[in-house]
Amino acid sequence: MSVKHYKPSKYLSPYIDRYFVCSQTKSLPLILPGTGLEVLFHIGTPLSIDNKKLDVAHVICPREKLIFDSANNVNYIAVRFHSGGFRHFTSIPHAQIVNQYLSVEEIWQNEGKELLDILFSLPSVEEKIKLIDFFLCNQLKKHHFSDIVNWDLVIKTLYKNFNSISLHELAHQSNLSYRQFERIFKQKFGVSPKKFQRITRLQKTVKQVLLSSNKHYLSTALDNGYYDQSHFIREFQSFTKLKPSEYFVTKNFENHFYYRPLS
Numbered sequence: 732m733s734v735k736h737y738k739p740s741k742y743l744s745p746y747i748d749r750y751f752v753c754s755q756t757k758s759l760p761l762i763l764p765g766t767g768l769e770v771l772f773h774i775g776t777p778l779s780i781d782n783k784k785l786d787v788a789h790v791i792c793p794r795e796k797l798i799f800d801s802a803n804n805v806n807y808i809a810v811r812f813h814s815g816g817f818r819h820f821t822s823i824p825h826a827q828i829v830n831q832y833l834s835v836e837e838i839w840q841n842e843g844k845e846l847l848d849i850l851f852s853l854p855s856v857e858e859k860i861k862l863i864d865f866f867l868c869n870q871l872k873k874h875h876f877s878d879i880v881n882w883d884l885v886i887k888t889l890y891k892n893f894n895s896i897s898l899h900e901l902a903h904q905s906n907l908s909y910r911q912f913e914r915i916f917k918q919k920f921g922v923s924p925k926k927f928q929r930i931t932r933l934q935k936t937v938k939q940v941l942l943s944s945n946k947h948y949l950s951t952a953l954d955n956g957y958y959d960q961s962h963f964i965r966e967f968q969s970f971t972k973l974k975p976s977e978y979f980v981t982k983n984f985e986n987h988f989y990y991r992p993l994s
Contacts, residue, residue: 732757732986735856738993740864743871745883746816749993750860755805760986761978762797763937764930764970766814766890768828770835772850772863774806786834788847792817794829794922794930796971808859810867814927815886815920819875820867829921839870880905882919889924893931894956898924932956933970936963937978938989946979 733754739747748767759778771778772788779785779800791797818825821838835843846866853859885905889896901924902912916924936955940948952963967975 734990736990736993737857737860740868742868743864746813746819746871747867748811748813749990750863751809751811751990752856752860753805753807753809756803757986758801759799759805760983760988761971762791762793762799762988763934764794764796765934766927766931768792768812768817770810770812772808772810772835772847772859774808774856775804776802778802778805778807780832785832786836787851788835788843789832790817790828790838791832792825792828792830792921794926808856808863810863813887814890814931815883818919820870821874825919825921826917842866842870880907880915882916885916886920886927889928890931893928893935896928898928929966930970933966940979941984941987941989942991944984946984948975948979 735752737750737752738744739750769791770788771785771791773785777785777787777789779802780798782800817828823833823838827833835847837843839846846862850859850862853862885901889898889901898912899909902909905912907915913923913925916927920927922930932955936948936952936957939951939955940946943951945951949960949963952960957963957966964975967973967978971978
């Protein structure tokens with residue numbers, strides 16, 4: 732896999748982690764449940780899932796494991812959003828995006844179509860990324876809104892402190908009953924706060940293990956709040972239908988989508 736990373740403009744950096752260009756001549760790795768979202772712009776033949784070809788540009792927002800069909804010569808530009816960030820770029824409810832593959836045209840209608848028409852006429856990747864960045868800046872200006880509750884802070888706090896934060900305390904800090912907090916959180920982010928917390932724990936554990944290139948995962952799992960090995964195995968299997976020992980193998984250490992922060 733060949734991957735090149737680009738920083739978003741300063742205006743977008745609170746919401747977008749990075750742009751990256753992926754080129755690969757073998758199948759993409761298993762995608763585990765995550766907390767973020769990506770928009771993919773395919774350069775060449777789009778990917779497919781269960782023999783159904785995806786659109787040339789589309790969202791992926793996996794809260795369940797995801798397996799793309801085998802493909803050769805994969806090549807695309809991805810926009811990786813921070814957790815909860817994408818909701819400021821569209822009026823579509825997050826519940827309609829989670830585990831779906833909405834196209835750029837479905838999300839942004841004629842503006843999305845115009846973006847793609849121009850995008851695929853540009854000769855260089857850098858020009859394409861510059862256009863995507865400009866387009867997203869305009870969508871942010873159009874769709875960004877402020878809530879009475881600072882939900883950006885809520886999800887950032889939960890993401891960074893998943894191992895120590897009490898959801899009931901987070902609800903109290905938001906001046907909401909827990910039932911209100913749970914209901915609104917799910918409306919805005921497509922999953923319950925508890926499930927988000929569980930996915931974050933799993934995601935961070937897997938990322939740390941893969942980036943350390945150490946197949947002995949137990950100490951990392953314990954550091955991230957799992958009670959013991961059995962607890963981690965149960966959680967891993969509930970999200971992936973795999974045992975950790977089946978996932979932490981050489982091919983997955985060499986082929987995955989977990990990256991270190993951009994400097």
